[in-house]
Amino acid sequence: MGQIIYETATSLDGYLADQHNSLAWLFAVPGGDDPRLAPPRAAIQVMGSTTYEWVLNELGALEKMDAWGNAMSDVVTVVFTSRQLPVPGDAEVRFMSGNVSAAIPQLRELAGDGIIWVVGGGGLASQFIAAQALDEIALSVAPVALIDGAPLLDQRIESDRLTLVEAQQIGQFARLRYQVMYPGHD
Template sequence: MSQRRKIVLFIASSLDGYIASKDESLEWLFKVEGEGDNGFTEFYQTIDTIIMGKRTYDWIIKEIEDFPYETKECYVYTRSSYQDTENVKFINEDIHHFVNNLRKKEGNNIWLVGGGELLDSFIQEDLVDEFIITVAPTIIGNGIPLFKESNHYVELSLKGTRNFNQFTELHFEVKR
């Protein structure tokens, strides 16, 4: 029997817990001196499916010349109806049902890219298996928070830490 596919959040955050500034800029993040690609390629090889929110998708389309995830199955959650493209499928179905169907398929892990709204929905439904958060030594003061304020309690176990020059990667597994 094959191993269950995990939902893994792999994301960078400021020290004070923001994933972007209020105007959706990542300028603060790119100012930090990392090491190589800060573990991205290693992580990217462990996944074959990507899930992201519409705001994250819009940012990628606006800021990156070529769609970076062409070799992966990519889903974009949205509240509106959009025509699928050659690179992504737009979805708005029940998250729990959708993820359970994805997990039944053969394959590698599933990357939950972001953003904060979608992550919150996944946390509320207890769908995230691992959190890999790379912390930048920057305090931006306000912006788009990694975690929304909620009453949902998630207990984690630390799997490991790594440094990539000025970045620190924290790898947690959800205790079940």
Template sequence: MRKQRKLVLLIATSLDGYIATKDDSLDWLFKVEGEGDNGISEFYETVDTILMGRKTYDWIITHMTEEFPYKNKECYVFSRQENEDTEDVKFIKEDIIDFTNKLKNEEGKNIWIVGGGDLLHSFIKEKLVDEFIITIAPTIIGEGVPLFKEDEYQLELYLKGTRCFNQFVELHYKRRR
């Protein structure tokens, strides 16, 4: 029997649980001293598919002046608007749950949820996220875009491991089945 692909969240958050400031800035994150690439290249080898929301995609296009960072991966951007696919991404307007379940049942490596608080919220409510790798920065920003939105849901996780990358602490959880 073929093993189902995992949907994995790898994301950085402030100590008080925000993934960006109210104006979508990540400046606070880049001020923290890490170690190498904080384990990202090791993780990157375990995935072949990237999922993100439209706001995350727009942030990447606006703030990353070099080439698109996920060129060698299948990259899907969920959007409510009509968009034309590019060389690097396919825009998805269909139901995210159905689309993601189809992806999870295809052959391949793991699937990385790069970002989008709204997108992540939908995945969590539907219990689609299999693993959570959360890197905590020793910064308190007070308000902003929360990692987890308030709602009627509950997930039970278990700790798979922890690692430190200088000032960052990585927590790796798996969802209990």
């Protein structure tokens, strides 16, 4: 069974995006294209609708034929939304909504033995923790304070739930990996 990993870049003060949903602050950090910051290859990536719409817009994927395929290769994308959203060309995009616990078997079936990469946002990642399904949080912490924006997580988590398993400097980024612990789980 593949791991479920929340993989994201974050500001020093725990935001994924600023209050305008911009990542310009992240792209301005020198060395952000270091391959060591690239996550392990996922079988599927799961995201909320704000993130999906940001990616569509950033790639210009609804206008440019190959933009989605070139960026995503053969990774299947699952978007959690309560709305009907457009899909570029022949992109492999599935939509789900509601209880994350109920969606886990379907996500595992889509991923096979591969990694399920939860891209964000923080509310969706928190739903995976509430469902006791998230195995790991992998962060690339940028040397930026945003003060406001989209939070890394939207629920309080105490230290008995997170174990730091790796800390590494990669240029200006701190790469941190936390194992997520659940009461009663080995």
